[in-house]
Amino acid sequence: MSPTSRIGRAVEAVDRKTPAHRDRAVDGLRALALLAVPTGHWLLGGFTLDPEGALHNASPLSAFGALAPASWVLQMLGIFFLVGGYASVLSFHRRTGTTAAWLTARMVRLGRPVLGVTAVWALAVPVLYAAGVPEATLRTGATLVIQPLWFVGVYAVVTALTPYCVRAARRLGGWAAAPLLVSVAVVDFLRYGPLADAVPSWLSVLNVLPGWMFAYQLGVSWGERRLGRRGAWLLLVGGGVLFAALLLVFHYPASMVGVPGEARTNSHPPSLLVLALAAAQSGAAVLLRDRLARLLERPALWAPVVVVNLSAMTILCWHQSAMLAAAVPASFAGPVTGLTTAPDTLVWLLGRMAWMPVFAVLLVGIARYARRFEAPAREGRATPAVRKAVAGLLAAGFAVFALGLA
Template sequence: MQTLSPAAVAAATPATRNRVVDLLRVAALTVVVLGHWLIAALVVREDGTLDAGAVLDRASWTHPMTWVFQVMPVFFVVGGYANGLSWRGARERGSAWPAWLRTRLRRLLVPVVPLLLFWVGLVVVASALGTDHRSLRLASQVALVPTWFLAAYVVVCALAPLTLRLWKRYGWGSVVGGLALGGVVDLVSLTVGPWWVGFANYVVVWGAVHQLGYAWLDGRLGGTRRRLGVAALGASGLVALVALGPYPVSMIGLDGAAVNNSYPTRVTLGFLGLLQAGLVLAAEPLLQHWMRRARAWTVVVVLGRRMMSVYLWHLTVMCLVVGGSLLLGGFGLHAEPLSSGWWSTRPLWWLALGLLTAGVVALVGRFEDVRRVTGRIRPWRPVLAAVLACGGLGVMAARGLVGPEGLTWWWALLPVLGSAALATPATRGAR
């Protein structure tokens, strides 16, 4: 089947499509990519050692900026809109949940397979060549951090038919209930424990933010006044939690912090979702007007077709650039982070990483062109795929592919096996 060009896809877009959904998806992932590249405070010292840190750990004045740069809530709002629309369409066509989930998971998991296989090969070969495990652990952990989002989103996506039913029955009560439950999870995790109870909020809190997408889809978040009211509610709750609770200002994790808002996910990110959703959607009429321009919409289509690959590979490219710099005596990495010289080179840093990432995406981006598979599938297959993907991606996001005991590359194979479980099995007796 011939693939249409981006210009042809843009021209063929039906008038009923909400183009702001696509714009926000691309914009959110772009902000994440640029933000990750910006907060990396890397410097090679005179003795040739790499001092790796983060801008957020070095400068507390940057913490309020994370209320803007932590845009994953926007992506979950967009996901709620898209999943609600997709599931309802599937039901109208008579498609069952296993087949629908298979399609959604394939679009998420197939593009990540080449990244995982690349890192498995890299750590195995590098270890055999004598590279110290501490460096491999740091590199693989940094490069695979983006997979935490997929681990959470896979579960939220799998539960979409259930959460959509909750939205239909309880409406805004499902959002309030999700945030309240997220607060209870935090209370248990931060007081009586155990601490790992907090990981439930990867589903509870992000699920509540996902409900906002249903509200948008159903017109229950309409009108500028209502949207600004939601934003005000989110801002008020967020300020109160930070001022009165144990939560830090930074919405992105900090090394050594007693409490992080993002690891595990805390209820603060749910209120950040209210704030961001309200503000962004208040601008929807202007954004809709902009997206009616052929050139602007074509750019969104072009970027949208490969944005997942950019998201998955952007930190791998940065790690490879840092490794290459070390081989060249620290070329380009001698400026002290946060100095005037360091800030002046950030546009060049972004440009270099952007061009290299574009080159990598040109090679691996075709994995986003996931072929649609049809036919019935047993329910256990997408369920198994979701479990394997969530487990493997979650572990890798936290610890990379190297643990204290040595290489742990087999975690990367779990999502790969999950992706394989989504293939259509051959029908017995078929010719």
């Protein structure tokens, strides 16, 4: 049997095994948002080499401000939180045990992959150092590895608030997300308005939870059937108008990700611009749901969506490791275009585009082994307490190293 025939049969098998009640559109949106994460980090992140051959983080956005609109497309965490809220509310209603048991299961699913990647890196750092990798390179790599994991912590918190989101959705429908938007707007006004000099810097932290919970609450309202096409049009148009006003009138930074050297950032913590984009994206997602569902009835399109969703946490946790797997060895060879050269020329952009398929192949290779951290534990086989404790200590040690505390 030819490879093409094998793939065709596998694709058909995936389609046949898909339950009829599976919401293909929501899974498709989740897969799209997931793939945007490595694509954005690989395209909008770069390295420079110091005279000692160590890698340091850099961004092409510092030299190419015109790339900022690419971040509008690649910043799809709003979609991820939207479908997360939608899926969570359905799972919450289907639970057979207590709410505490449901939350525990969700936290384990989120925590095991994070524990896995940080524990593995904790073991790898001293080995790489002994092999001659500069400490500065290791710290750069550790920062990149731990950087996407903040999302897991925020997602865990909003997931724990699902019962309250459900109550809010039942009482207020899609408008349950409005107070979260207002909260972020107030904090933005205080930190960027006329009173900015008198406002403490820590105030921006108040935007973290409502900023990312906004789209999650919309997803819960959607799952509760309290957000329909009329509300979706309001989100799409209102979010688009607000986005344009914040850029053109209030001069928010154009990039949705942080740019080195810039005093303001939209993403850490999320600004009102992030919520405006999330609103527009959420409205578009709700409006396009039926079309996307019909499109994904095709087995050839549906099978990749299933694969991506089954590897969601693996992609999130390990995609930076895939880029480092190419960049760290290359750093010993000196400047390599698109990989270890400064991201400030058109040649670098073309080179980076050529490297991205290599990163993808490396991620697939890593995922073959890292996927075990995401797979649910077999029934009747509990992880020994000693192994859990050791993994926890390794993860904590790596976090301390990555955050520059040691």
